[in-house]
Amino acid sequence: MQQGIQTADVNAAPMTRGPSRRIFWTIPLALLGLPFFLNDYTQYVVNLALVYVLVGVGFNIVLGNLGQLAFANAAFYGIGAYATAILMHHYKAPLLLAIGAGSIAGGLAGALVCLPVLRGIRSFYLAIITLAFGELMRWVYVNAESWTLGSMGLHVPRPVLFGWVLATEKQKFYLFIVIVTLLIAATANLLRSRVGRAFMSIRDNEHAAASMGVPTALYMVLAFAWSGFVVGTAGALYAVLVRQVSPEAFNLLELIVHFGIVIVGGLGSIAGSIVGAIALTMAPELLRDLPGYEELLIALMMILVLLFLRGGLVTLLERVTSLFRQIYYRD
Amino acid sequence: MLAQLLVSGVAQGALYALVALAMTVIYRATTVINFGHGDLVMAGAFLVYLLVVLAGAPFLLSASLAVVLLFALGVAVYKGLIRPIMAGPHLALAMMAVAVGYALRGLARLVWGREVLPFPKVLPQGTFMVGPVILAPSDLIVTGAVIATVAILAVVFYATPLGKTAQAVFQSERGAALVGINVSAFQSTMWGIGAAMAALGGILIAPVTLLYPDLAAATLIRAFAAMTLGGFGSFLGAAVGGILLGLSELLVGAYISSKLIDITAYLIIIGVLLIRPSGLFGRQTIVRV
Numbered sequence: 001m002q003q004g005i006q007t008a009d010v011n012a013a014p015m016t017r018g019p020s021r022r023i024f025w026t027i028p029l030a031l032l033g034l035p036f037f038l039n040d041y042t043q044y045v046v047n048l049a050l051v052y053v054l055v056g057v058g059f060n061i062v063l064g065n066l067g068q069l070a071f072a073n074a075a076f077y078g079i080g081a082y083a084t085a086i087l088m089h090h091y092k093a094p095l096l097l098a099i100g101a102g103s104i105a106g107g108l109a110g111a112l113v114c115l116p117v118l119r120g121i122r123s124f125y126l127a128i129i130t131l132a133f134g135e136l137m138r139w140v141y142v143n144a145e146s147w148t149l150g151s152m153g154l155h156v157p158r159p160v161l162f163g164w165v166l167a168t169e170k171q172k173f174y175l176f177i178v179i180v181t182l183l184i185a186a187t188a189n190l191l192r193s194r195v196g197r198a199f200m201s202i203r204d205n206e207h208a209a210a211s212m213g214v215p216t217a218l219y220m221v222l223a224f225a226w227s228g229f230v231v232g233t234a235g236a237l238y239a240v241l242v243r244q245v246s247p248e249a250f251n252l253l254e255l256i257v258h259f260g261i262v263i264v265g266g267l268g269s270i271a272g273s274i275v276g277a278i279a280l281t282m283a284p285e286l287l288r289d290l291p292g293y294e295e296l297l298i299a300l301m302m303i304l305v306l307l308f309l310r311g312g313l314v315t316l317l318e319r320v321t322s323l324f325r326q327i328y329y330r331d
Numbered sequence: 332m333l334a335q336l337l338v339s340g341v342a343q344g345a346l347y348a349l350v351a352l353a354m355t356v357i358y359r360a361t362t363v364i365n366f367g368h369g370d371l372v373m374a375g376a377f378l379v380y381l382l383v384v385l386a387g388a389p390f391l392l393s394a395s396l397a398v399v400l401l402f403a404l405g406v407a408v409y410k411g412l413i414r415p416i417m418a419g420p421h422l423a424l425a426m427m428a429v430a431v432g433y434a435l436r437g438l439a440r441l442v443w444g445r446e447v448l449p450f451p452k453v454l455p456q457g458t459f460m461v462g463p464v465i466l467a468p469s470d471l472i473v474t475g476a477v478i479a480t481v482a483i484l485a486v487v488f489y490a491t492p493l494g495k496t497a498q499a500v501f502q503s504e505r506g507a508a509l510v511g512i513n514v515s516a517f518q519s520t521m522w523g524i525g526a527a528m529a530a531l532g533g534i535l536i537a538p539v540t541l542l543y544p545d546l547a548a549a550t551l552i553r554a555f556a557a558m559t560l561g562g563f564g565s566f567l568g569a570a571v572g573g574i575l576l577g578l579s580e581l582l583v584g585a586y587i588s589s590k591l592i593d594i595t596a597y598l599i600i601i602g603v604l605l606i607r608p609s610g611l612f613g614r615q616t617i618v619r620v
Contacts, residue, residue, distance in 0.1 A: 069422055121604055123421050124364045125563070128555045132600035135552060139594045252548040256433050263426050291444050295437025302430035306423055307415060 024188065028181040035170040043169040044241070049281040050176045051237045056261040056273030057187055058230030063259075064268030065191060066223040067203025069123055072113045072130035073258045075137040076228045078250030080106040080235025085154045085245040086147050095159045095166075099179070099236040106232010107225045114224035118217055134255065141247035153246025156239050166240075176237055183230055188270055190226065199223050200268075257298065264301045266312025275313045334464050336581045342470035344557075344577020345477035346536050350550055351557035351569035352484065353528035358564055359501050360521030363413060363424050367432025368529055369551030374435045375401050375530025376450065376537035376546070381442070383451050390451075398530045405526025409519045436547060448542040473535045480528065481570055488566065497521070556596035559603050562613020571611060 035043055059073045083105035087093035093101070116129050141148045148154055159166040159175075166172050190196050198219045201209035210216045239245050257280060265276020279301070284294040305312055350372055357365050365371075375397050382393035408431055416423050458467045488494040496517050499507040508514045536550065557576050561568025576596060584592040603610055 063422065067420075067422075069425060116601075116605060119605060119608075121608060124425070125559075125604055125608060127364070127366075127425060128559060129601055129604045131552065131555070132597040135548075136594055136597040136601070139597070143590060251545075253433075256429055259426060259429060267422070292437045292440035292442075295433050295440060297437075299430045299434035299437060302426060303412060303434070306427050306430065307412065310419070310423075 024181065024185045028177055031177060032174070035173055038170075040169050043173060045281060045285050047169055047173055047176055047241050049278050050173075050180050051234050051241060052257075052261060052277035052281050053274050054180055054183060054230055054234035054237065055258055056265060056277045057184055057270055058227045058234065059258050060262050060268060060270070060273045061187065061191075061199070061223055061227040061230070063262050064266075064272075065196065065199045065203060066220065066227075067200075068117065068220075068224075069127040070113065070130045070224070071127050071255060072109070072134050073227075073231055074250045074252070074255040075113070075130075075134040076106045076109050076231040077235040077238070077254070077258070078137055078141065078247075079109045080232030081239040081245045081250070082141060082148060082154070082235075083232070084236035084239040085156045088156050088159075088239075089154050090147070092157070095161050095240070099233065099240065102236025102239070103229050103233040106235060107229035109232065110224040110226070110228020111221055113228070114221045117220050117224070131252075134250075135252070138247050138250060141250070148245075148247075151247055153244055156243040156245065158243075159240050172241060176241075179233065179237065183233060184270060184274075187226070187230060191270070195219065195222065260298045260302050264298075264305050264313055266314035269312065269314045271317065272312045272314035275317060279313065332585075334462075336585055337578065338464050338466065339470070340578035340581040341574055342474050342577070343581065344574035345474045346532060346539070346573070347553045347557045347576050348570045348573025349477045349480060349535070350529065350532040350554040351561070351573045352481065352566060353525045353532060354554050354558060355564060355566055355569045356484070356521055356528065357525035358558075359566075360497065360525075361409070361413070361417070361518050363417075363428065365525065366425050366428040366551070367430075367435070368428075368525075368554065369547030369549070370432030370435040371401060371405070371526050371529035372533040372536065372550045373439065373542075373547040374404070375533030376542055377439050377443070377533075378530070379534050380448060380450060380537070380542055394531075394534050397534060398527045401530035402523040402527040405523040406519045408526070409522035410515075413522070414515065414519075432547065450537040450540075450542050452538065469538065473539070476531070476535060480531065481566075484566060493517075552600075553596045556599045558610075559600050560610055562610030565610070565612040568610055568612035 034046065038046060055073070055077060058076070062068050062070050062073075080102035084098045084102035087098040087101050088095070113130055113133055117126060121129060142151050159172070161175060164171075166175060191199070198209070198214050201212070201214055202216050202219060206216055238249075242249075261276035261280050262273060263276070264279055265274065266272025280298060283297055283301075287293040287297060309315060350368065353371075354365055354368050357363060357368075378397040378400060379390070379393045382388040382396060383390055386393075388396075412427055412431060413424065416427060456469075458465050460466070488497055496507070496512050499510070499512055500514055500517055504514050507517075532550070533546075536546070540546065553576060554573075557572035558569050559572070560575055561570070561572025576599060579599070580592050580595045583595050
């Protein structure tokens with residue numbers, strides 16, 4: 001019996017380390033050629049999709065892997081965007097420093113939002129308190145006028161990377177693809193590790209995890225902080241991409257889009273977040289001149305996935321190829 | 332000044348109480364928090380707007396029609412979308428509610444576009460004085476409607492067979508099913524009632540404020556604050572919490588800063604959940620690991 005299990009493990013190891021590890025650099029490398037086929041507007045949409053890929057990947061950690069119903073994602077996104085925008089607008093900070101500050105601000109916000117979790121607040125109660133936190137942040141953006149310039153919004157100066165001006169969408173794309181790839185690879189490694197499995201043990205049964213010696217409080221803080229870090233980076237990239245940061249960009253509707261990305265793509269799957277981000281960025285761009293259709297389309301996708309495709313669009317992809325399957329990540 | 336604030340605060344709070352009560356009905360019946368409830372409120376108000384302004388129907392007829400339609404919508408949403416995934420995780424249920432709300436918003440915007448709509452003046456205008464306090468007939472009507480709703484709910488839940496069913500289902504769905512209660516039919520009725528109450532709330536709120544796209548979000552969060560303050564799942568708590576929220580918004584606005592009115596609800600949610608998560612009349616909700 002013991003013997004049999006060991007043989008199975010030896011056989012399984014190469015399968016999980018083979019193709020699924022290589023895609024972290026083969027796919028981004030292949031994408032480097034993408035700008036040659038795009039015009040300025042389609043390139044902008046692709047860049048926006050990259051921003052939302054990070055939003056989805058970060059949100060999924062808390063929602064899909066840790067299994068906590070937290071509604072503060074739009075707040076992490078906004079805090080990252082504002083941190084970057086404030087540093088670049090008021091202090092003329094260099095680009096990478098400003099983006100890094102956005103990431104760290106997002107991570108700190110994640111750790112802060114985790115406080116009620118440590119206090120023992122879960123499920124719907126956590127959802128409501130984090131929702132209140134998000135709306136509170138929006139009030140702060142409007143009222144901390146000396147920093148955020150209120151509801152008018154903050155203009156972000158033209159990004160300059162080591163003396164090289166990122167004037168076009170194509171130039172921004174190369175910066176974005178590097179940052180997004182690094183963060184996705186880091187997140188995938190984190191989730192494959194002991195830490196990631198601890199997240200999932202908390203999701204599946206918190207009491208059981210604690211009784212097995214998993215320091216649940218520590219891992220909760222870690223998951224929230226890393227989620228905030230990734231989403232904060234997404235916010236920073238959003239500020240660089242759009243170059244205008246205003247409170248309305250981080251309201252409840254933005255949060256619903258974030259939820260849509262994770263649910264439609266696939267809970268607890270990195271590949272799912274990417275699929276979801278692409279689906280929910282591209283589709284509304286096609287419908288943007290028709291008010292109402294965007295909401296209907298996103299809502300319809302969410303309803304259909306929740307009813308008929310638990311696991312999200314990524315399960316369709318997994319039927320075609322095993323390349324994106326993450327056997328550790330899902331139940 | 333203070334008397335005036337108290338009267339206006341109660342009138343404002345009665346509206347929050349109504350929406351919070353509607354959410355409590357759904358929560359008690361199905362243990363689902365309806366995150367799309369704000370959009371049901373908006374849908375009720377919007378239907379009346381369509382019927383009164385575009386179709387020229389009389390107000391009372393339109394209002395009744397909107398309430399009936401929302402009842403049907405609530406039943407349909409429960410049967411078609413919520414019931415099939417009831418066995419699933421909380422997250423899926425919350426997301427389904429969000430998606431339904433988002434779809435309603437999309438439907439409204441097909442007609443609405445991006446405008447803020449002035450709601451027709453359907454309630455009597457003008458004011459009169461009682462001692463030092465200025466009263467508006469619309470405030471009295473709104474508060475009266477809320478009190479009547481609370482009274483009807485109290486009678487239904489504590490003095491009718493339906494109320495006994497509600498208590499049984501709330502204690503144990505399985506147990507209730509075993510003694511022959513049709514749990515599914517009961518729960519869909521409760522979703523219908525919750526949605527109809529949301530429509531009523533919307534019809535009463537919209538003439539006071541305006542019909543604007545963020546109405547749904549603002550209403551939802553204030554209802555959450557009322558429920559949290561009063562204690563989740565408690566009818567009395569939702570009613571008292573709503574009134575207290577209305578009062579505190581006006582008092583904070585008058586005595587501290589009008590900028591703080593918008594965030595009173597958020598601060599109440601955060602404060603109550605951190606300090607006393609069970610609220611005033613609720614049950615213990617803390618998880619200890």
